[in-house]
Amino acid sequence: MNMAAIYAGIPLTLVMTALWALASCIVTGLCYAASPKRLRVWTAVLLWVCGLAIVLSAAWHCLILGVYAAKGWLFVEGTVKTAVPVMLLSHLSYILFARPQLRAIRMMAADEAMVNLQAKASHPRFVIPVYAAGAASGLNALSTIFSQPVLPGFMEIMQWPALLLIIFIPFAVIRRRYQAMLNCQFLIKPIGERLLTAAASVTLSLLMAGAGVGSAALLERNASLLPEASDMMNHHEVDEGGGVPTALTALHTHDAHHGHANGVEVAALTGDISAPADVRFELTAQKQSVTLTSGAIVEAWTYNGELAPQLRVKQGEMVEVRLVNKDIEKGVTIHWHGYNVPNAMDGVPGMTQNIVRPGEDFTYKFRADQAGTYWFHSHQQASEQVGKGLFGSLLVDPLRETEETDSELVVIQHTWRTSQGQLKAFGNEDQKQFKHLEPGNKIKLRIINTDHQSQKYRLQGTDYRITSIDGMQILEPEPLENQTSFRIASGGRYDVTFTMPDHPVQLLTGGSSGAGGPSILFHTGIPPEHSELGEESWEFDLAEYGKPLANDLTSAAAFDREFTMIMGNRLGFYNGQLRFLWTINGKVHPYTPMFAVKEGDKVKTTFVNRSLAEHPMHLHGHHMTVLKKNGREVKAPWQTDTLNVLPGESYEVAFLADNPGMWMDHCHNLDHAATGMILHLMYDHVLPSYEVGMRSGNLPD
Secondary structure, rough: HHHHHHHHHHHHHHHHHHHHHHHHHHHHHHOOOOOHHHHHHHHHHHHHHHHHHHHHHHHHHHHHHHHHHHOOOOOHHHHHHHHHHHHHHHHHHHHHHHHHHHHHHHHHOOOOOHHHHHHHHHHHHHHHHHHHHHHHHHHHHHHHHOOOOOOHHHHOOHHHHHEEEEEEEHHHHHHHHHHHOOOOOOOOOHHHHHHHHHHOOOOOOOOHHHHEEEEEEHHHHHHOOOOOEEOOOOOOEEEEEOOOOOOOOOOOOOHHHHOHHHHOHHHHHHOOOOOOOOEEEEEEEEEEEEEHHHHHHEEEEOOOOOOEEEEEEEEOOOOEEEEEEOOOOOEEEEEEEEEOOOOHHOOOOOOOEEOOOOEEEEEEEEEEOOEEEEEEEEOOHHHHHHHHHHHHEEEEEEEOOOOOOOOOEEEEEEEEEEEOEEEEEOOOOOOEEEOOOOOOEEEEEEEOOOOOOEEEEEOOOOEEEEEOOOOOOOOOOOOOOOOOEEEEEEOEEEEEEEEEOOOOOOEEEOOOOOOOOEEEEEEOOOOOOOOOOOOOOOOOHHHHHOHHHOOOOOOOOOOEEEEEEEEEEEEEEEHHHHHHHHEOOOOOOEEEEEEEEOOOEEEEEEEEEEOOOOOEEEEEOOOEEEEEEOOOOOOOOEHHHHEOOOOOEEEEEEEEEOOOOEEEEEOHHHHHHHOOOOEEEEEOOOEEOEEEEOOOOOEEE
């Protein structure tokens, strides 16, 4: 409903603006009518044009009411507090002042003196409401297209002064013309001169409005410049979620900023790593030219010179990974995506460590307590570095297998920039693969999506089960029928199992045609030359899948803290550059709020996506339990570290604050994170050890 309203609102506001523009032209020229009859004809036309515009305005307001009824207050708050008042007051001014005058002119006697009709048709109280309605509709159209209002921010509040600036010059011109008529000094000028006057009036109005908008934009641009250096506690707003005040209440005072009695620095939050390592790895970040199976060449940034290296350990083992930077000039790190390591091992530059520069190394050490499918990637300018290949898989085998499989395959999907353009691939396999299996074999697919966008998959030829999401087991997963598709968020992982039948089975990506990317064809003998692609039957909904998860969060009657994250979009500045911004609560980092918690808190977060794109929201260091979708309790709560929130959707999730530190909480469409769709979760007794910015070279996204 929300997206339908947004998309319907765009043509509605555009057509409404066009109608009011036409009405403005007509109302401006009424006093120049050649006769009373022609004046009444044009008045009738004006009434119809304005009437149609009012009907469209009513339809737009009904759309907003519909969104409120279907989605709730958070989906309409910004619009109701900014666009709706401007629209209502300007259109009501037409209904209350201009329309009665129009009807009166239309009904005037045929012998009414033309000079009286001209004076009535040029009264500012009659003309200006039409101009105001047109200007308000135009501002609403621009807002609908370029800046969906989330919360009343500076640019949204600027609609009122912008409206006044737009109509100020026309008001002065119309008032002067009306006074001339009252004083019998009005002369009808040639049409060319009248058009020139009108054009000058419109141009001057736009220049004044442009000057106002330009001044506001200059202020915003300067405010958007990122500091040369700052620590991660240097936020403009601390949100404590309505809970007991934390030690961060006085964040911006000198004493609170630099320490408190029981504070601990991030660098000290290593966990217990006194035990010797059970398994050691070395990963060297280096530039490497890699060839895909199609022959396309990727100028990649890699770990150990290969695409998507695999690290495999046993649950409970102490893991040690030495990262060496050979030649990545901008520096690198390793973030263990979805793995709840101690904070100092999380791999976020400027927050949990400094970047590893060329010739330097850094050692990560943690105990592999979580079994399942995970991955790792650089978090230094991640939108660029992950795109170029600095990632791999982390597989943690459980101490005790709960499901028997005969074989497994890691499917790590990525889109590569190659010598032949952008190509999707499973690792370095960008063409159809063929895998031979025996009938009756049980197969596990560990599917990892490293792309910025969610990806759709479909298993054709057999029923299957989704046994794990983001490393967390699904309880009693039911079989999903042949041709059922499923969508994995950016950064997400699904474990999929099936039993090989006596006929081919195919894993497809993309839409129902299967032409959107690579594929794998499993066969029991000679692979078929051609495989028929059937239509997908339906798309899997995790909210209704498997046995419901039960934990302390699903049974909680209340939470210690409750936060809200409203995702939006607008045209604006980030670090001095005009960009299409993806916002949290109307702002981008570092102006997004910092969520403050105490260790042991039960925390609930509400995600609301008011924007025009999906947002895979990823919380470091914790797994979220999904409780509600679109305001309704999910039938089967599940745990995830990367929750994909589609446009128009809302979710309520909860987590236990049991991993002290300073944690990123961001959109894992890394292009969105790169322009500020980031905030931080901060435990109140934790202090920074590092700084971000150009001075340190620590640039996380």
